[in-house]
Amino acid sequence: MKVILTHEVTGLGTAGDVVDVKDGYARNFLFRRGLATAWTKGGQKQVDALAKGREVRAVKSLEEAQSIKGTLESKAITVAAHAGTGGRLFGAVSTADIAAAVQAAGGPELDKRRIEVPTPIKTTGTHSALVRLHPEVQATVELDVVAG
Known part of the structure; x- marks a missing residue:
């Protein structure tokens, strides 16, 4: 199942990354804790917004x-x-x-x-x-x- 990470998850990726995980892990862990959302065609806009937010908060250099x-x-x-x-x-x-x-x-x-x-x-x-x-x-x- 493809998901879009909304927060950084150790060993998986950072906010805005599109990753492929097992269905149970997505449903039972990532979705319930608000760490990810399901990937859709319109989800690319959300990925772009998260990437902009990450750039603002990240240490620049x-x-x-x-x-x-x-x-x-x-x-x-x-x-x-x-x-x-x-x-x-x-x-x-x-x-x-x-x-x-x-x-x-x-x-x-x-x-x-x-x-x-x-x-x-x-x-x-x-x-x-x-x-x-x-x-x-x-x-x-x-x-x-x-x-x-």
């Missing part, structure tokens, strides 16, 4: 992405979260929390959809997250999660 990577990897990012005894958090640290903490630390404004956390952050301590800045540039951000 590789050099700019490299400088942002250097800034992110050199900053100490502290995330305050509600924690109980033993350092266990009530809930987990979300990508939106990470984006807000980066901006509060004087870093650039990040799109929460470009932040990937390999395992859910449910304890205090040091953790890492991956930020996709450009198709060729990824930054690893070290997070210090504290009870707050």
Whole structure:
């Protein structure tokens, strides 16, 4: 089944890409989460609109992405979260929390959809997250999660 991605999906493509996936994956995962729409002949207009939006939001050049990577990897990012005894958090640290903490630390404004956390952050301590800045540039951000 051909679908048009409306958001970036890891391992599949970015917004505006037309990809061929299995019917069940499209119906049960992509459509339900609003990550894709079915491809139609008129869907090409939607693909063009998504591509224009992606160009506006994307980091314009590789050099700019490299400088942002250097800034992110050199900053100490502290995330305050509600924690109980033993350092266990009530809930987990979300990508939106990470984006807000980066901006509060004087870093650039990040799109929460470009932040990937390999395992859910449910304890205090040091953790890492991956930020996709450009198709060729990824930054690893070290997070210090504290009870707050």
